[in-house]
Amino acid sequence: MSTAIEEARELFKDEVVTNAISRDVELPYGAGTAVLITLDNGHDHTKPNTFGPGGLLSLDAAIEAAKARTDIVAVAVTGKPFIFAVGADLTGVPAIQTREQAEAIGKLGHDTFRKLGELDVPTFALVNGAAMGGGVEVALHCSYRTVSSGVPAFALPEAFLGLVPGWGGTYLLPHLIGAEKALKLIVDNPLAQNKMIKGKQVFEMGIADAIFEPADFVEESLRWAAKVVKGDVTVERPEVDKGEAWDNAVNMARFVVEGKLHGAAPAPARAVELVAAAKTATRDEGFDAEDQALADLIMSDELKAGLYAFDLVQKRAKRPAGAPDKSLARKVTKVGVVGAGLMAGQLALLFARRLDVPVVMTDLDQDRLNKGVDYVHGEVDKLLKKGRVNQDKANHLKALVTGSLTKDAFSDADFVIEAVFEKMEVKQQVFAEVEAVVSPRRSSPPTPPRCPSPRWRRSSSTPSGSWASTSSTPSPSCRCWRSSAATGPTTPRWPRRSPRRRS
Numbered sequence: 386m387s388t389a390i391e392e393a394r395e396l397f398k399d400e401v402v403t404n405a406i407s408r409d410v411e412l413p414y415g416a417g418t419a420v421l422i423t424l425d426n427g428h429d430h431t432k433p434n435t436f437g438p439g440g441l442l443s444l445d446a447a448i449e450a451a452k453a454r455t456d457i458v459a460v461a462v463t464g465k466p467f468i469f470a471v472g473a474d475l476t477g478v479p480a481i482q483t484r485e486q487a488e489a490i491g492k493l494g495h496d497t498f499r500k501l502g503e504l505d506v507p508t509f510a511l512v513n514g515a516a517m518g519g520g521v522e523v524a525l526h527c528s529y530r531t532v533s534s535g536v537p538a539f540a541l542p543e544a545f546l547g548l549v550p551g552w553g554g555t556y557l558l559p560h561l562i563g564a565e566k567a568l569k570l571i572v573d574n575p576l577a578q579n580k581m582i583k584g585k586q587v588f589e590m591g592i593a594d595a596i597f598e599p600a601d602f603v604e605e606s607l608r609w610a611a612k613v614v615k616g617d618v619t620v621e622r623p624e625v626d627k628g629e630a631w632d633n634a635v636n637m638a639r640f641v642v643e644g645k646l647h648g649a650a651p652a653p654a655r656a657v658e659l660v661a662a663a664k665t666a667t668r669d670e671g672f673d674a675e676d677q678a679l680a681d682l683i684m685s686d687e688l689k690a691g692l693y694a695f696d697l698v699q700k701r702a703k704r705p706a707g708a709p710d711k712s713l714a715r716k717v718t719k720v721g722v723v724g725a726g727l728m729a730g731q732l733a734l735l736f737a738r739r740l741d742v743p744v745v746m747t748d749l750d751q752d753r754l755n756k757g758v759d760y761v762h763g764e765v766d767k768l769l770k771k772g773r774v775n776q777d778k779a780n781h782l783k784a785l786v787t788g789s790l791t792k793d794a795f796s797d798a799d800f801v802i803e804a805v806f807e808k809m810e811v812k813q814q815v816f817a818e819v820e821a822v823v824s825p826r827r828s829s830p831p832t833p834p835r836c837p838s839p840r841w842r843r844s845s846s847t848p849s850g851s852w853a854s855t856s857s858t859p860s861p862s863c864r865c866w867r868s869s870a871a872t873g874p875t876t877p878r879w880p881r882r883s884p885r886r887r888s
Contacts, residue, residue, distance in 0.1 A: 393438045393486050393493075397477035400437035401426050403470065405447035409457075416611035417458035420451040423465065430467040436519045437474035438493065444523075445497040452504055458614050460504060462523060463511035463603060469536075472518020475546075475692060478683060487683035491676040494519060494552035499672070501526040507614065511606040512584075512593065517542055522550060525557040529613060529620060530592065531606040535599035536584030539592075544653040545575035547691035551679035555659035556671030562591045563625045564660055565634035571660065572638050572653050576645055594620045627664055635661040650687055720744045721801035721823075723815050725757025725788065729804040734761050737785040744786045745794045754788040761786045796822050 403426040410421045422444070424434045436444075451460045464470055473494070481487050501508045501523070510524035512532040517540045524530050532539075541550045541558075549555060550571060559567035574580040588596040597605040612618040625631075638657045646653060655678050663671050682688050720736045722729045725748035733744045748754045762783050769779040795801050801823055803815050 393477070393481070393489055396480040396482075396486065397437040397439065397474060399476060400439050400474050401428070401432065401435070402443060403434040403436060403440035405440075405444040407447045407450060410461075410607060412459070412611035412614065413608050414611045414615060414617075416614045418456060419459040419461055419607070419610065419614075420447075420454070420457050421607075422447050422451075422460065422462045424462065424470050425465040430465070430514070433468045433515060434464055434470040434520070435472060435474040436470065436494065437477060438490070440474065441493050441497045445500070448497070448500045448504070452500070457506060459507050459509060459610055460501070461509040461511055461607070461610060462501070462527065463513050463606075464516075464520075465514075467514040469510075469512045469514050469516040470520030470523060471515055472520055472542075473552075479689060479692060481683055484680050484684055488676055488680035490683070491551050491679040494522075495672045495676065498523055498526040498552050499668075502528065507610075509606070509610045509613075511603055512536060512539070512587070513599075513602050515539070517581075518550065518554075519552050522552040522554045522557070524592075525553055525561065529594050529610070531595045531597060531602075531609060532584045532587045532593035533599045533602045534584045534596055535602075536587065538581040539583065539587050540574060540579070540581045541570050542575050542579050542581075544572055544656050545579040545691075546695055547650065547652045547685065547688035548682050549652055549656040549659060549675065549678050551675045553672065553675070555656055555675060556663045556666065556668065558592075559631070559660050559663055560625060561622070563634070564631040564664070565637075566590050568634055568638045568657065568660055571656050572642060576642070576653060591622065594622075631664050635664075651685065652682055652687065655682065715799065717799040718742055719798045719800075721792075721795040721798035721819075722746045723792070723801065723803040723819065724748060724805045725754050726804065727760070730757050730760040730764070732802060732804055733757070733786050734764050734782075737761075737782050742785065745798070746786070746788045747790065747792055747794065748788070749790075751790060754790065758786060758788045792818050792822050795819060796824070798823065 403424050406423045406425055407420050408423075410419050411417075412419050424440075424444070426432065426434050426440075434440075448460070451457060473490075481490075498519075501510075507529065508527040510527040510530045512524055512530060514533065514536060515538045516524060516536065517538065521539065521541055541554050543550050543554075550558075555567075555571060558570065561567075570582070574582070582590075584593075584596060587593045595606070595609050597609075609618065613620065635657060638660070639654070642653045642657055648654070659671075659674055659678060662674055666674065717740055719742055720733075720740065722733050722736075722744060725746045729746055729748075733746055736742070736744045746754065746757050748757060765774070765779050765782045768774045769776065774782070801819055803812065803819070805811055805815055
């Protein structure tokens with residue numbers, strides 16, 4: 386193992402290794418024995434398979450073991466339930482210090498994956514679930530591909546992050562389906578908010594040779610593979626136009642990239658040039674060009690910014706840094722909403738859809754209450770009309786949201802939120818009324834007023850923890866505090882700063 390690879394493994398010391406687990410399977414119709422390699426990182430589908438140095442070396446070892454055998458007729462690669470593989474493990478990329486380390490990662494991927502296309506026996510990729518980046522490239526290196534009709538996401542998203550498909554994608558894909566279709570996946574879709582395609586489209590585009598239903602996907606794929614091995618099925622692929630059509634597709638992609646980015650991000654343009662060069666390059670030349678591009682981009686500021694943004698909006702949005710463990714949260718079995726206006730209705734629908742618990746709204750008179758509940762039911766009907774929910778789900782959501790003229794309905798609510806008129810005295814009265822019926826263990830945060838006073842004191846009429854203003858004069862520098870009936874005030878919410886007036 387090279388020094389650069391050893392250094393890379395050290396940088397990826399927290400890698401969740403995707404193991405390549407091999408087992409023998411007897412193909413139907415007497416076709417012979419095949420080695421089935423399953424990619425599995427030991428976790429469920431919420432933590433997808435990825436390829437870091439450890440995962441690549443595990444797959445390499447599995448391929449080498451199959452290569453040494455003379456009693457097999459095929460090698461197949463598939464993934465754990467719902468996941469094929471979603472590409473490179475990017476967690477260690479920010480720690481890469483030298484271009485040599487970056488280039489070593491690219492070469493290791495190529496050296497491993499290309500063996501799938503260079504074995505003495507045919508290789509099959511059984512794409513059973515989500516496949517992105519390096520997962521797609523694993524499949525491209527195989528001789529044949531089957532795809533599940535249930536695959537929800539198939540993509541080469543590297544350009545979206547500031548990289549290029551660096552393990553064979555920019556060379557193999559255009560030679561398989563033509564430059565125009567390949568550039569759609571490599572450049573167009575990533576620049577269209579990282580658009581993904583589904584299993585059916587993978588087959589229709591010619592990336593997969595056969596498509597099967599999810600229920601018995603692996604079994605049907607192995608039956609199909611057996612027919613291929615025996616010669617009963619011949620896969621015919623249309624000849625790729627490597628003339629004017631290739632050049633036109635590349636020129637169009639250059640035009641689109643320049644029009645959208647104006648040179649601000651190097652990765653998409655680099656990907657286009659790799660596809661352009663792939664027209665006449667040999668396999669080795671194409672792979673080497675990908676290695677150099679990958680090394681350059683990994684060391685770029687644009688990639689660091691892209692990975693930071695991706696981490697911020699995709700990971701931290703779901704799991705903010707420093708957030709308490711979810712196991713500490715109290716279970717919410719019922720929600721109360723004070724008010725029945727537009728905001729109250731939106732909150733009620735949100736809680737019903739996200740928490741799937743009863744939500745009760747209150748207001749001053751029956752007419753307002755009916756309008757609030759009717760609004761929620763109307764929004765549910767819109768979801769039904771758009772096909773976002775079925776009829777049973779729509780009926781269920783409508784049944785969850787009810788109204789009450791008294792706040793006694795909050796007595797068994799675990800969470801109560803107010804959405805009333807933006808007057809401090811009104812909010813004080815609401816807090817007092819709610820705290821009179823809500824258990825001390827229940828949570829009752831207010832929606833932050835637009836501009837309450839900066840000075841707060843505990844209301845003497847609400848000793849359990851609601852907060853009232855000592856001044857009715859609005860102040861633009863106020864701090865809006867969340868409060869809890871059980872614990873009092875917690876984290877301050879800072880109001881948005883008004884835009885400065887330009888002179």
